[in-house]
Amino acid sequence: MASGWFTMSCLALGSLGSMCVLFTAYWMQSWHGGFAWDGSLHMFNWHPVLMVSGMVVLYGAASLVYRLPLSWVGPKLPWKVLHAALHLVAFILTVLGLVAVFEYHNHSRIANLYSLHSWLGITTVILFAGQWLLGFAIFLLPWASLWLRSLLKPIHVFFGASVLSLSISSVISGINEKLFFSLKNGTKPYSSLPSEAVFANSTGLLVVAFGLLVLYVLLASSWKRPEPGILTDRQLLLQLEPGSRPFPVTYMPVSVRQPW
Template sequence: MKNLIKSAGFSDQFILAAIMMYKIFPKLNHDTTKLIHLILHAIAIVLGAVGIYCAFKFHKESGIANLYSLHSWLGIGTISLYGIQWVFGFVAFFYPGADPHVRRGALPWHVLFGLLVYVLTLATAELGLLEKLTFLQNSGLDKYGAEAFLVNFTGLVVALFGAAVVTAAVAPATHVEEPEGYAPIPVN
């Protein structure tokens, strides 16, 4: 189950959507955007916690030690920081909400710390791929076989996609002017 949750990237997809909410829907009501941002992050935290629970359960059932790898250490640290970030965002920006002056000062730090946690989730995913590939190769998998290629290609896609998300998140908002004489097609 843990591998299903993590390899399918379920929690990472919710993190991505939550990060990009303000960029994707800039004209959506701010309070609505904030609520969606909060809910998507909450779903990602729950999925991350379920993934960690499943890893511990699988290790116990298989007689494998827990917390022996950098992947597991970084995973625990990342989900902990993610939880702290979520609680801070909830209290400062949602309920009860800090003073507007405090929120304005905290927002850049909230964004920066949020992106740092996102990068940590990417690093944890990359380490998980590497760990799995190492296990497979130690059990006889061809180092240049299709499975190795797939894992390496997946790692490359995760890194490039993560870089694109961070770049899009920090890029200044741009306003695209409609060409002169342009009129949208009326929808009836």
């Protein structure tokens, strides 16, 4: 039952994540003229799409790598590399999203970093960069001691969830800010809830739903990777799946296994 619920959650996450990106792209295409990379308003349109794709959807997917049951058995290094690589791609998309908005502002002589949305967003990006560098240096490179990794693991996990939460907050405030600006001089004000407002608000709710589901999967204790030296029933089932080669169960002391 637990395995089936996990599979359903993954399918829901995939659907919600895809809808978040597609809805954001459709909003920019249908109501704001599409995309370009020339400093114009059409260049700005890349900003929400890239931020949602990188800071929310791909970041959320990267955070759940260690929740996949297949990552619980066998060498951990490939999963560490995948975890770091997905986060790196998410960060690259985020940087491109920042370039899009800064280039548009500079080209149009608009001030940068003046709104609460921009302050919250740039803080989130800085924390994301620090989180990735810490993870790469401590948990991926082999120099760090087990004691140091055990000490920093809770901090790494906390800031991972915090960055995702801040990303969702940044996206929501950004959607609201964009609607206020785009509908300020329109034929229908935001308060009358025109079609663009309905669509953009719905996109925001999709982002919130995706983020909450990611946080739920991250916090569900039954789906967390078991501690070193503890073999769960699910791991045994994975080892004895049809077509797989069962191997002897060995309980190794925690001192010789990597905790993270």
